[in-house]
Amino acid sequence: MELNLLHLFIISIALILITKRYLQIHFSKPLALPILGHLHLLQSPIHQSLTKLSQNHGHVLHLLFGSRPVLLISSPSATKQCFTNNDTIFANRPLMLAGKHFGYNHTAVVFSPYNQRWRELRRFMALHALSPSRFPSFSSDLHSLILKLYSGAGEGCKYFKKVEVRDILFxxxxxxxxxxxxxxxxxxxxxxxxxxxxxxxxVVEEAFLLSGASTMADFIPVVRWMGIGGAEKRMKKVGKELDEFYQKIIEDRRRVGRWKEYADGGDQEKKSNIIDVMLAMQEKDKDNYSDVAIKGVMTSMLAAGTETTAGTMEWTMALLLNHPNALKKAKAEIKEQVGHNHLINDSDISKLHYLNNVIKETLRLFPAGPLLVPHESSEDCTVSGVHIPKGTMLLVNIYAMQRGNQLWDNPLEFKPERFDSDELVHGDEGYKYIPFGIGRRRCPGESLAWKVMLLTLGALIQCFEWERVGKELVDLSEGTGITIPMAKPLQAMYKPCIDMHAVLV
Incomplete structure (x- = not known):
């Protein structure tokens, strides 16, 4: 009896709160349920559920996730309004469990609110963490991967051998x-x-899975208070494991002691790694460059950079295996523009127009983040003629936009040639294609990601012949999480190219 009264009390309070929210904003169809709002309509994968909602009810939707108002858009014009006229207003992030447990209580640059501290972190990453001058070792890492595959081929490199593509890329x-x-x-x-x-x-894969799940506790406070579902408990565990991993790396660098040279005024250009840079800064500014701040930068780069970039390259290889003519065309371009006297390098990238288009088309079909990381309005504004109150969560469904029938010809076809025209990624047309986000919170690692993907995929195509494991097409089913992983990790058959033998031995 007492439990039933408690439930009735909770439901009554929730209904009052939700009704109050309804009076503040005009919500379109579909119909929301008490307490849940529109959460009952969400199924995994979330981005596909939201895409169906937009197809059925419109490309600018006002929803309610529990007690939180949500603006869901999959329209280029609405996207432009959000990130031009209202860019500063939507530069904030909503406070959610992922940001608390994986983003050091919303202080990591990905999860941080839009404030002076965020601007300082963003500037630090641009000048130090993501500067091209800090990326000299990639060629040797790539060469090591190619040699590992080459030596693993065995039998005089005459026969195809199976490889787990996701493993080598991660x-x-x-x-x-x-x-x-x-x-x-x-x-x-x-x-x-x-x-x-x-x-x-x-641990990273679990963190991405948890971050992409529809966590009821983020939207219905009573669920969190009562610990229903156990999502936050799992997040705490994963967050603790990530923290221990990062802290160990920091302590290792602290013991090495090279950071002391820079703290004493050593040559800025010779700073060898990001942690040493931040440890040196910590000597002068312990508040802004604490260990927590260092770990926030680490999680923004290590956790986000590994999974997203490796995942995009895996999808690219899968699509090329399913479209052998495209693979042949990419290989022919590399043979003509690069040749076989050296492993592909930085100076070759600008000449590989078709490979560039292949990656663009992959990101159109399978963007690393199908939904942009959520934004939140810091004040009232207007989008598509509708009043949006302060505190509304903005979800931009780029998956839906980049596959929209009204925006693309044959949108579900893999057709790299569609990007021969620059109009698709520039000007007003560019708002329908934003795989790295847009506005002030655009991905800061975009340039380096492009460099890594072009060089890695270029080297794999240049040095090896690739085939599917069997006659059947590669399964392109999507997995779950904040990114779009392949549901079944990609396996492929590879064999070294004879004309690259002299370069690889």
Whole structure:
């Protein structure tokens, strides 16, 4: 009896709160339920559920997720309004459990509110963390990967051999970014701690899965208070594991002590890694460059950079395997523009127009983040003629926009040639294609991601022949999470190219 009265009391309070929200904003169809709002309409994968809602009810939708008002858009014109006229207003982030447990209580640059501290972190990442001058080791990491595949081919490199594509790509990205952050490698020759890399990968995958789940506790406070579902408990566990991993790396760099040279005024250009830079700054400004701040930068780069970039390259290889003519065309371009006397390098990238289009088309069909990281309005504004109150969460469904029938010809076809025209990614047309986001919170690692993807995919195509494991097409089913992983990790058959033998041995 007491439990029933408690439930009745909770429901009554929730109904009062929701009714109050309804009076503040005009909500379109579909019909919301008490307490849940429109949460009952969401199924996994979330981006596909939201796409169906937009197809059925419109491309600018006012929804209610529990007690939180949500503006869901999949319209280029509405996107432009949000990130031009209202860019500063929508530069904020909503406070959610992922930001608390994975983003150091919303202080990491990805999760931080739009404020002076965020601007300082963003500037630091542009000048130090993501500067091209801090990326000299990538060529050696890529060369090591190619040699590993080459030596693993065996039998005089005459026969095709199976490889787990996701594994090799994640290992590469893990080495690249951990080297950038701490001059540390977790895979390959000279690596003494591969088990740490494997553990980190498992934790990152779980963090992305939890971040992309429809966490009721984010939208219905009583669910969090009562601990229903256990999502926050899992987040705390994963967040603790990530924190321990990051802290160990920081302590290792602190013991090495090279950061002291920079704290004493050493040459700025010789700062070898991001943690050493931040430890040196910590000596002068312990508040803004605390260990927590360092770990926030690490999670923005290590967790986000490895999974998203490796995932995009995996999708690209899957699409090329399913479209062998496109693979042949990419290989022919590399043969003509690069040749076989050297491994593809930075100077070759600008000449690979078709490969560039292949990656663009992959990101159109399978953007690393199908929904932009949520934004939140910091004050009242107007979008598409409708009043949007302060505190509204903005969800931009780029998955729906980049597959829209009214925006693209044959949108579900893999057709890299569609990007031969620059009009698709510039001007007003560009708002229908924003795989790296847009506005003040646009992905700061976009340039480096492009460089990594072009060089890696270019090298894999240049050095090896690729085939599907069987006659059947690769399964392109989508997995779940904040990104779009392949539901079934990609396996492929590869064989070294004879004309690259002299370069690889």
């Amino acid at each position: 290992e590469l990205m893990m080495n690249v970014i951990s080297g950038l952050i701490a001059e540390k490698k977790y895979n390959g020759e000279g690596c003494g701690v591969p088990e740490e890399g494997r553990k980190f990968r498992k």
